[in-house]
Amino acid sequence: MPAQVADSVQKILSDLFSGATSFPAVGLFTRESGQKQTESIQVLESFCETAAWVANKGFLWALAQVVGALLEQESIACLVDGRMFLIPRLEEIAMAGALEIDPRRLTSPARQLGS
Known part of the structure; x- marks a missing residue:
């Protein structure tokens, strides 16, 4: 990185x-x-405490997607309370170079390993 x-x-x-x-x-x-x-x-x-995680989860998922796109990674692993989630990188790049974020993707469940 x-x-x-x-x-x-x-x-x-x-x-x-x-x-x-x-x-x-x-x-x-x-x-x-x-x-x-x-x-x-x-x-x-x-x-962080659970309340802080809940308040910032959407932003953190989006941040992980942006980092994945910047680093050209298929996904970013995120460990929450001992569970690993693979957060896919953003797939859509706007023509102007800005990242397009679909709000539905911020709240959809990430793929969880081990379940």
């Missing part, structure tokens, strides 16, 4: 929840071909 993106997201999370932590890690995933692949990743985390 480019440092500018990580720093910006960390600042946003810190402003929202009074703190955020960022650290490097190594991810391992399986390609459609079955081949294992590793990649360097940056983990960003922030903790």
